[in-house]
Amino acid sequence: MAKHNCTDCKIRSVAENFLSNDEFGSLESNSAEVSFKKGEIIIKQNALSLNVVYLRSGLVKIHMAGPAKEKILRLVKAPSYLGIPTTLGNKINNYSVTALQDTSVCFIDANFFKMLIAGNGQFASEIILELCKNELFDQQRTVNQEQKQLPGRIADTFLCMSERLFDNDEFEVPLSRNELADLIGTTRESLSRVLGQFCKENIISLDGKIMKIIDRPKLQQICDLG
DNA sequence: GCATTAACCACAG
DNA sequence: CTGTGGTTAATGC
Structure with a gap:
């Protein structure tokens, strides 16, 4: 696990701009920066998830093995969080995330992430905003695909x-x-x-x-x- | 009936 | 892995 410094991170998320110095200090010890090559799986469906992922650079696909075949749910480019719904909403991942380019991500301990949300309203608000936008996008695409x-x-x-x-x-x-x-x-x-x-x-x-x-x-x- | 749309199958490059 | 042709099932005039 490479030592990294969140406080000086040049590509931190909008939500992280609301973190205090103390919270940044804790973030450093509760996260790890990892690189993935094109084609590598970052989050695996049906595996236990203990981390939220922050996509720092690169492009990924969110996809799910359905009852009949594979379905790609969405393409996501950096910067963005990944896996918040499935990490907080279910112990087992509902979907996979695979790198489409070489990517850099930070894994953040799920319990620590929940603590940030519980303790920092502005941080939580930004996270909710991102989740809302994603839900609206998915709904629109679902209806389009149906009709x-x-x-x-x-x-x-x-x-x-x-x-x-x-x-x-x-x-x-x-x-x-x-x-x-x-x-x-x-x-x-x-x-x-x-x-x-x-x-x-x-x-x-x-x-x-x-x-x-x-x-x-x-x-x-x-x-x-x- | 007839046309349109899109999936399924087989095969070739 | 990708494109093409034939076939087929569903839907709507």
Whole structure:
């Protein structure tokens, strides 16, 4: 466990800005900084969880082995907490978190984390805010996935990646086609067909995993019409 | 009936 | 791992 210094951490969370010096001191002894390579599992479904995770840098997928197949619930980029719901809400992890890039995280002792929440209202408030935003995002996506047709869901997903994850019209899709299908809620084959359509209509261009949005208004229209 | 949508299957590169 | 073609089941004119 590398010795680290939370007080001087350059990428601490918004919530941590409300911690006192004493609380920072305790945070140092109750947390550990760890690096993960692309593809490594940070939180494992069905394993006992004693830690909350703070994602300092990198990109991860939150995913769950469902009754029939794998489902990707959400992609998360740093900075963000990971695993708060499943660590505080259940002894056993309900989902997995896997690194999509090389990442750096801090593991924080769950009991200590609960103590911070119980003892510091402003810290707790920021944590709740993050949890609320996540819940709203998940609800929106659940409804979209239930009610939009496939092209709409795919357009939605790419717009979301472009705007929220990469802030660019051109980006490298951080998932395989199969994973992408698991995220969108379809099959590899159906996804492939719609992507072919989008390319043919000059809405996007694809070179392997490099995706470029050419006609954003059209893509937005497909997303909106569902 | 007929068209549309999307999953399932098989196979090829 | 990915794309394609054929098939099939469900849904809606």
